[in-house]
Amino acid sequence: MVSVLLLGQAFAQTKKLSKMNQTAQSEHYTFQLNDKVTRQKVTFKNRYGITLAGDLYLPKDSSGKNLAALAISGPFGAVKEQSSGLYANQMAERGFVTLAFDPSYTGESSGEPRNVASPDINTEDFSAAVDFLGLQKNVDRERIGIIGICGFAGFALNATAVDKRVKAVATTSMYDMCRVTSKGYNDIVTPEQRSKTLEQLSQQRWQDAQQGTPAPSTANLPQKLQGNEPQFVKDYFDYYKTPRGFHPRSINSNGAWTMTSSISLMNMPILTYIKEISPRPVLLIAGEKAHSRYFSEDAYKEAAEPKELMIIPNAVHTDLYDKEEDIPFDKLVDFFIKNLKKP
Known part of the structure; x- marks a missing residue:
């Protein structure tokens, strides 16, 4: 009986520790909350009925004020406890109401199956964040902007083009996920290679349908570097796979996108209407040594005035x-x- 009692106590203690570890993981952020800021968890729905999870950051002296607000998301495969939260x-x-959120199908946001990317839905996620911000009592809904990081920079530009409530947009380390998925880095993929990839993905749909669940992509960060990887892969590894930026819910840290996510990305160019952002301003920021720099430079060429391109000396993508x-x-x-000043 004593042995059974001790085993029961040990099991209860193990269960308690496990729950504590899960809570610690859930509350893990890769940065320290500023002592002049408060943070609270929020949820809101996009127009597809998917519940998005976000963190709302407020200046501590914001009570009774009507402030400008920013919706922030990215990088592609990251969660709100990482870069967007920072x-x-x-x-x-610095005085803004800010909302960092997990996109649909990722992080703490809902959507099944998990780890699905969609140029349409991920663009909609930004507009849903604008919906939420515009309903807050301390937000001036005529002064809302968005910031997109990495792959969500492209979706941020797309959202701004279609959603006239967004008054200004800034991007950092921008990726056009549709372009890079379809054409590869620096557009080196040939039409024949693109066709072959789409043939493979089309066949993959039957395999997924038969299995009842989508297969994960194999194009993921390695669990361990061999030393011969491209420098940008090493840079990603240094962020996502080390204590610097690791988060258990981050796809790039601890998971994989679904293989068939590539289909919609390859078929729906997201910067077609970038000129329609004008007359609202665009700020594109990229690292001088970033492998992704050309995305920001090309978007700058395509965008209409007012626009600005800022290159950060010696900086890489991450x-x-x-x-x-x-x-x-x-x-x-x-x-x-x-650009978010009162009318």
Whole structure:
């Protein structure tokens, strides 16, 4: 009986520790909350009925004020406890109401199956965040902007083009996920290679249908570096797979996109209407040494005035995820103060 009692106590203690570990993981952020900012968990729905999870950051002295607001998401495959939360934290310290959110099918947001990307739904996610911000009592709904990071920078531009409530948009380390998925880095994929990939993905749909669940992509970060990887892969690994930026819910840290997510990305160009952002302003920020720099430069060429391209000296793509000495927060503040001013 004593043995049974001790085993029961041990099991209860193990269960308690397991629950504590899960809670610790759930509450893990890759940055420290600023002491001038409050953070609260929120949920809201997009027009597809998917419940999105976000963190709302408020300046502590915001009571009774009517403030400008920013919706923030990205990078592609990240969660709100990583880069987007860091941006939200920093911009809230500087006087903005900010919302960092997990896109549909990822992180703490709903949507089944998990880890699905969609250029349409992920664009809609930004507009849903604008819905939410515009209903907050301390937000001036005529002064809402968005920030997109990495792959969600492209979706942010797409959302701004179609959603006239967004008054200004800024991007950092921008990726056009549709372009890179369809054409590869620097557009090196041939039409024949694209056709072959689509043939394979089309056949994969039958396999997924038979299995009853979508297969994960195999194009993921390695669990361990061999040393011969391209530098940008090493940079991603250094962020997502190390304590610097690891989060258990991040797809890039601890999972994989579904293989067939590529289909819609390859078929729906998201920057077709980038000129229609005008006369609202666009700020594109990229690292001088970023492998992705050409996405921002090309978007800048296609966008109409007012527009601005800012290149950060010596910075690589992932430096603009979390290296506060490289992220031009003062520039972002000036940009949004100027362009989200009261009518």
